[in-house]
Amino acid sequence: MTTVLVEHGTVRTGRRVLTDGWVLLRDGVVTALGEGAAPAPDRAAAEVVDASGATVVPGFVDLHCHGGGGEQFGGTGEAAVRSARTVAATHRAHGTTTLVASLVSRPPAELRETVAALADLVGDGVLAGVHLEGPWLSPLHRGAHDPALLQPPAPADVEDLLRAGGGAVRVVTLAPELPGGLDAVRRVAGSGAVAAIGHTDADAELARAAVDAGARLATHLFNAMPPVHHRAPGPVVALLEDERVVVELIADGVHLHPLTVAHAAHSAGPRRTALVTDAMAAAGGADGDYLLGDLHVEVRGGTARLAPGGSIAGSTLTMDRALAFAVHEAGLDLDDALAAATSVPAGLLGRADRGHLEPGATGGAVLLDAELRVLRVLA
Template sequence: MSSAPAPAVPGAQSPTVYSAASLRTGRRTLSPGWMVVDQGVVVAVGEGEPDAAWASAEQADLGAATLVPGFVDVHCHGGGGASFGDGPDLLASARTVAATHRAHGTTTIVASLVTAPLPALRDAIVGLAPLVESGEIAGVHLEGPWLSPLHKGAHEPTLLREPALADVDSLLGARPGVVKVVTIAPELPGGLDAVRRIVEAGAVAAIGHTDADAATATAAVDAGVTLATHLFNAMLPVHHRVPGPVLALLEDPRVAVELIADGVHLHPLTVQHAARSAGVGRTVLVTDAMSATGVADGEYLLGSLVVDVVEGVARLREGGSIAGSTLTLDVALRGAVAAGVPLDDALAALTTTPARVLGRTDVGHLEPGARADAVVLDGSLTVVAVLHGGRREPGQSSGPVDLL
């Protein structure tokens, strides 16, 4: 079976046909499968031998590899020694972070900002806006300052504040459309009104760093929350008499739930149980990565807080709280599968589902009309090549995929 070729684009270069033992488009599995990329867009896919209509196109045979959609990370703070929103050159720092994660398959990334003074957050939103508007990053995620001091995690407690609507309007209006996700503790005074205002502004309201009980979590969903920020972490734990927000969010079909499958934030059994409970379409694998991702252990800053990274685990120097991760989504994929999540379900959790959370129809799948963001995986689920907008990313492994 195959899709019909798209109309030719005037001035387009010759299209390229990518063939692989397995093509998982995000909507179907084609074995063997092929896709045609032209001007950075998927224009056709099919199963078996490529259609004769594409015989004159450039051919790239990936052999035994599996071709999957590019990964989508809706929660990432940094990588490559840099953080989003920090440093003397915000654009250079952001590009370093994006490139670090793109080498591991993440082709769509949201820039997460930790709690900071309101003027600093506003400046970061304005500073990152050119990258959002050009499509280099998929938007900004405000993880703070409207968080519970009881579940602050790696956020500076003196900067946490209640969500006054004027402050919400100020940040979301700093550059309209740039902020895509806002994490909030809805039990704070004004929290539910703030959730409504976030949604009205066109952003995703996420519950996290919260002391909400089950009833308040459900009230937040009624108000417009559609995402749970790193479920289980920085919120009330599950208790058989006081279930807290976790069970309410897992059981609510209106909510997608983030999971950090790094073996540190969550036990593998917890990942397996949560992914099975939420199911395909509601599970989102994220990194929550900080600047030490992809570089050496040592001392780093997360916002204004000192973080020590030892054997890849990031913890605040003061208090020892987990301070994000050094995870990449390819490692999260392998971690989820090792925890017992079926491969197709795990792939959906870092492609189609996060794309849907962001309201994106052009990424997260490899059907005609999608941006040609693709990842080539070997049999051990290791990334051996990445296509971003139809262009191969540098620094990938050698082998049959050199044809890319």
Template sequence: MSITLADARVVTPGGVHEGWITIEDGRFTHIGHGRAPRDGHSLAGRHVVPGFVDIHTHGGAGGSFPSGDQEEARRIAAFHARHGTTTIMASLVTAALPDLARATSALADLCDDGLLAGIHFEGPYIARSRCGAHNPALLRDPSTAELADLLKAGRGHVRMLTLAPELPGGLDTVRAAVSEGVIAALGHSDSTYDQARAAIDAGCTVATHLYNALPPLHHRDPGPMAALLQDERVTVELINDGVHVHPAMVGLAHGVAGTGRTALITDAMGATGMGDGVYRLGSMEVEVSGGTARLVEGGAIAGSTLTMDVAFRRTVERVGLPIAEASVMASLTPARVLGVDDRVGSIAVGKDADLVVLDDDLTVHSVMRRGAWLG
């Protein structure tokens, strides 16, 4: 099957050009400038960006990945796909080890099917002082033996582990994760600047939702954020929903790390796409009011109700970055983190035909995944 999308404003990492795209058998085969050489499906001058890649998502549409329910997981993936996320990783939260293993095993089936791009453990190896919406009663010191059991349950599909490397056993667990091909991410941590640098040297390459659940920057005590932002080996995640991070701080992180090391994420939980009310995130009860999710007890921010199209649009409109740079942050940079940028993350010949067509106000007009339009 072949289709040509004509009269488009094609967004690539190098910029935006007026042109056309041909797709055959689910892949991009030609990307041209100007008028298409043959009749095609006119996009009437709309922007076309690569499908978004979300490496940190807990749920949506009333469903939760931590539940391990496969039907919920399918509903979550379908919901976020309608908002442009064509590659999604399932993020779990702190739970008892048997529950984590059970959910991991169930979600691994959906990774086998290609619905999910992997599984992310956010906890239980995080700092009590920075646990946020994680259940403090279930936190544990890092253990390479426990991690090995969890990885076995994931059958090769566990792609990321967020932990506090300053905890006993933290650096050994970082090394063990990396040796098994798992991305080690520093997050929910009270580490010092030096401890963060040691973690990076041990193999940490991602900062889980930078600024949130980390010590603040201070000119005499720079803490982990300075180490994470400065090191070329680290990609920093940002939740650009206007609740977690001020637009100026998004701009600051981008100014230091650049588009190649700054990844937009949603950190979305089950209430995303739903109304205000009471929901669950793992074992914790969450109240959503005005679109902001907070724990019923204690009031800590508990994930978001963000979708990636909104994060992308806010990056252009509120942060002031060019569309091409915001696109890299929402697609190519997270794809590089996952190691799938050879297949997704940009509009390039040979890659999967994952794309999002945007109206003039940068809202989603239509979404294509692997050459098929989504309903």
């Protein structure tokens, strides 16, 4: 058993702030915390980490990530597992200890094989689940998805993929306007997974109908959906206004302007805003040429775009940078931004053990410097 005592930091548990605080973790699980001096027996038995000048926060939770460290989620068998471990390790180094593996559009039979390959990693806690982003998406707002693979959600395919990997699928993004779309939302929600609205041409009324059917998440709000118009508010306004919906925001300055991040976060409120990376293989790496699914992506200046075409193809974002952008560029309150990177997405996944630093939390702790850069990850 590994026991670590973090002391003399500002501890933001997600529920309170401890000045000159300490946190005791055993194998990444919070067992005790407080202010001032830690109990002598605990201190004597632990590796002691001096967090003076640092902020101690819960491990980050990312609902939407496709890759990192030069690898992407996908494939089959041991190759899929090796790639997934590389992606998880890359984002873990940047503070993300709870990661959902997002898969781009592929044929349903191939997706089933990938989900089955990743199921053990979900069971072991390396991954928090699998997110199917496609193939049930609108060709009008396909983003970096192969249009040849997009299709309406056939009930048999939906049921098959929801059963794959023993329930490893935790999030499903789909366009509710497709034939069978609302029924698919009901099936996903009924399975216990999170139904998400994204890559959609739905209007406001249909977006509301999808929420009534059980959708609870807006996939990368604003991106891959109709823009807001004063006479046609579209899905963006409908989803921001609905108290039942959590909205994803990609806070990288490429997908969204800082003012847009601020406006959406203030409109939804701190209980309904989730920062996500939508990261692809180049996250944590260098500019160059990569793949997203089978599509070629050029990363230049840290921005990923399809080649050819120029459509944004995911991001090179890590969650520590998303947090810093939300605070320093968009002007969000630190505690609100932390909630968007921890407790809100954890709650959406039904993980009461993640996203906070109170006793029993299993997501570990992250030490941040004054610029919100990661100093150390303890998980």
